[in-house]
Amino acid sequence: MIYLDNGATSFPKPAGVGAAMAAAVHRCANPGRGGYGAAMAAAEVVFRCRTFAAELFGCGQEQVVFTPGCTYGLNVAIRTLLEPGDRVVISGFEHNAVTRPLWAMGAETIVAGRRLFDWDDTLEQWEQALKSKPKAAVFTHVSNVFGYILPVDQMSALCRRYGVPFAVDAAQSAGMLPVEPEKWDADFVAMPGHKGLLGPQGTGILVCRRMPVPLIAGGTGSESHSMQMPDYLPDRAEAGTVNVPGIAGLSAGLESVAALGIQTIFQREREQAAFCADKLNKMGMHVFSGPHQSGTLSFLPGGDCEATARELARLGIAVRAGLHCAPLAHESAGTAETGTVRLSFGHRAGPEQSRAFLRAMNRISPGSP
């Protein structure tokens, strides 16, 4: 299988990830509860991953909160920054992990910046929207559908200039682009462990630069007398037992990312996406590509996108078609009716993947020029 669906999850994982998880299952009890060997082994596993993540994202270990995934982290951020009915500014390319919680709390949502790969437009619209005095802003670093890398440095600076707290969705950028909560002065940055960070599903990181509202309450292994959740991190946002085997795997994933280097990973992914964009264009496909793009690429195949994806799967090429849990992004790009076929390259991106994909596309669309 030629796997080009890394936007959904990275696959396969580096070899060390599974081994780390298996070791944790056999060696680790519950961290932060007992004082015996297996409990302390679990605590060490968790702390090690916190330390890796803190180094990678330039924050303190206690600011690294482990979550079950990016969606959970975004929900924490949104519930902290907003009350029901509050005004919020988002970009035109948000995932349902942002739009659904906002809809659920009846937020007054202002969508700013709907033109793909156009930083001038994004920033102009963003600033206009911030002038409406929203309570907060939430925006994605990279569109999961189109690979559009938003001007997050400048958007963050504008948020600060207008005094608007904000959260960044780094689901498609962590492990591939610099994610810099301190530089952005972001209140929260959420990311999954299982995409660019090469860890297993069921893991995620929320970098908290302000105290979050706990999404759930429960045991933390600290201040047990108190009925309130602790007022310090990470305990406040980590009720219950963390996913120790998952975190062990995430550690191994982070090690792989550090070993490869995010610049190398980005370059590999970007090169292949650009190569495929060029070839698909020549095949007569409508390709969504431009400057400020990651290793993710969407195109219209000329027929039904799901049928195309099915044919590609039959030929051993794994892609995702449809709306990609991001109808807002598709509305912005004009593809809400058709959906798109999406390629998302990963850390293993290479010419052999692109060639295999294009051979398959030529078989599916033999009449293309």
Place this chain on the structure above:
Amino acid sequence: MKWCYITFRSITPAQRGEAALRQAGVRAELRRTPAAMAEKGCGYCLVVRPERGAQAAEILRTSGVRFRKIYLADGLGRGEELPL
């Protein structure tokens, strides 16, 4: 024999403290805080030799690791709180 117990509000700062002390060459053992010292129920502490207590506290402060209290106590946690 008496030991110096440095208590923390939860395991993560205790682990940070252990790492900071290790880096500074001070041996510290991460343990559950004895119940008599665990003010709010449940916690972790670092146990160091008593003659290293003041040095350990200073290392933690300069490393930005917040701790709760320091005790001089025996192996069962019986002892007295030391002024910070």
